[in-house]
Amino acid sequence: MRNDGLNAEQLISKTKVAIMNDDEWKWLAGIVMMGSSGIVEADHKVKTAATDGLNELYNRDFIEGLSLSQIKFIVLHENFHKMFRHLFVWQALWKESKDLANIACDAVINTQYLYGKAGLEFVEGGIYMPEYKDPDVWNVKAVYDDLKKNAKEVPQSGHDTHDWEEADQVTEAEAKEIEVQVDNALRQASLVGNIGASMPRSVTEMLVPEVDWKTLLAEFFKSACSGNDKQTWRRPHKTYVAYDLYIPTPYSENIGRVLIAGDTSGSIDDRMLSVIMGHMQQLVNETQPSGVDIAWWGSKVVGVDSFERGAMDNLANAVKPIGGGGTTPACITEWMYEEKRDDYVCAVVITDGEFYGDSVGDWGDLPVLWLVVNSRPVPNIPVGQTVQVKDVS
Numbered sequence: 001m002r003n004d005g006l007n008a009e010q011l012i013s014k015t016k017v018a019i020m021n022d023d024e025w026k027w028l029a030g031i032v033m034m035g036s037s038g039i040v041e042a043d044h045k046v047k048t049a050a051t052d053g054l055n056e057l058y059n060r061d062f063i064e065g066l067s068l069s070q071i072k073f074i075v076l077h078e079n080f081h082k083m084f085r086h087l088f089v090w091q092a093l094w095k096e097s098k099d100l101a102n103i104a105c106d107a108v109i110n111t112q113y114l115y116g117k118a119g120l121e122f123v124e125g126g127i128y129m130p131e132y133k134d135p136d137v138w139n140v141k142a143v144y145d146d147l148k149k150n151a152k153e154v155p156q157s158g159h160d161t162h163d164w165e166e167a168d169q170v171t172e173a174e175a176k177e178i179e180v181q182v183d184n185a186l187r188q189a190s191l192v193g194n195i196g197a198s199m200p201r202s203v204t205e206m207l208v209p210e211v212d213w214k215t216l217l218a219e220f221f222k223s224a225c226s227g228n229d230k231q232t233w234r235r236p237h238k239t240y241v242a243y244d245l246y247i248p249t250p251y252s253e254n255i256g257r258v259l260i261a262g263d264t265s266g267s268i269d270d271r272m273l274s275v276i277m278g279h280m281q282q283l284v285n286e287t288q289p290s291g292v293d294i295a296w297w298g299s300k301v302v303g304v305d306s307f308e309r310g311a312m313d314n315l316a317n318a319v320k321p322i323g324g325g326g327t328t329p330a331c332i333t334e335w336m337y338e339e340k341r342d343d344y345v346c347a348v349v350i351t352d353g354e355f356y357g358d359s360v361g362d363w364g365d366l367p368v369l370w371l372v373v374n375s376r377p378v379p380n381i382p383v384g385q386t387v388q389v390k391d392v393s
Helices: 008-020 026-034 060-064 067-084 091-096 098-114 141-150 164-168 172-190 201-207 215-224 270-287 329-337
Strands: 037-040 049-051 056-059 230-236 246-249 257-263 291-297 301-308 344-351 368-373 386-387
Touching: 008 037, 008 056, 008 060, 008 067, 026 067, 026 172, 037 060, 037 291, 037 329, 049 067, 056 060, 056 067, 067 098, 067 172, 067 291, 091 098, 091 141, 098 141, 172 201, 215 270, 215 344, 215 386, 257 270, 257 329, 270 344, 270 368, 291 329, 301 329, 329 344
Parallel strands: 037 056, 257 291, 257 344, 344 368, 368 386
Antiparallel strands: 049 056, 230 246, 291 301
16 A cells, blocks of 8 residues: 555546646546546456556556556556557557567557656656657557567567457447547547647547548537527428428527638639538528628738628628738637637638648637648648548539
C-alpha cells in the first residue's frame, strides 16, 4: 500500500480524473471513459497493466508501487492503445510475430507521445526507442518492418500486456462499434477549441473523414442548430411521413445565427461554390436559425452578406468579392471579436486550405466545420472538424 493510503482502485480513478482535467490530455477524456478498468491481484497473469483494445486491467501490487506521475504514464499508455485501436488494426502483425507487434505498438506510443512529457515519469521496463521519434516517418507498421528487417536487439516485452487473443474474438460489428466510439470521442473533443488545439497532429489527421461531405455537413449543421421548443406544420416531420403520419416538425426560435465563411481565393470556382451554397440553403430552410451571415475573407474579411429569418431563401444571391489578399483564417475570428459577433451557434468555413501562417484563429467553444475544396491532401486544422470536398456532382 502506498504511503498516502490510497489503494489501486482509488489511484486509477484519481489518475483518470487528473487526465480529464489536465489541459495537455483532456482531449482524451472520452477515450479514458470508454470500457472498464479492473484491478487484478498479484498472482494474476497480468503482472503490470493490460488492455484488450477497449477495457483495461491493472495489477494491484504494480500500481500501488508506482508514483502518481508513473501511474499517469501507464494509464495514458493503455488509453493510447485504445485510441489508435492497435489490437484491432494490427492483428495481422500479431499473428506473424506477437513480440515484434507488441514492441512496435509500445515504441510508437512511448517514444512519440509520452516520453519526456511534463508531469509524466517513464516506468522502468517500458519501451523507448528514440530512432522512431518522428510520427511523419514511423507508424506501427513501419517500426515493425524495420525491427524485422534489421533484427535489432530490442526488449522482449514492455511494461504492459496486449490481449491480442481477446481482441481477435471481437466480431466485425463489435470492432466497428469501438471504432465509432473512438471517433465520436475524439470529434467531440476536437470541436472545443481550447481542448482540440492540444491534440497531436497525427491524432487530428485521424478525424479527416472518408465520408460524403454533404452527409457530414448535414449532421454537423443539424446538430448545432437543433431545437424543439416550437413546432411548425410547414415542414412535416420526415421520420413519420413514411408511415402516412403528418405531424409538425419541432424547431426553436431561440437558435442563434449561423456563420458561413467563404474563402475568396480563385481556386474555388463558381460552380463548386454554387453547389455548396445550394446544400447550405437546404439546411438553413430545415433548421431556421435566426439569421445567416456569409463573410467573405482572404487576409481580412472583405465583405459580409446578412440574411434574417423569413428572408433566407436566396443565400446563393450572396456575391463573392474578387481577391481579398492571402488566405488567413485567423482574420475571421478577429472580425468576429471586433464586430462583437457572439451569437453564432456554428460556423462553416469554405476554403482551399492553402493558408498563410500557422494560426487558424481563436474559435473558443464555437463548433466549426471546415469544407476544404481541393484534391490535394487535407491540411491539418487543429480546430473543429475537417472534411474534403472532392466532388460536387
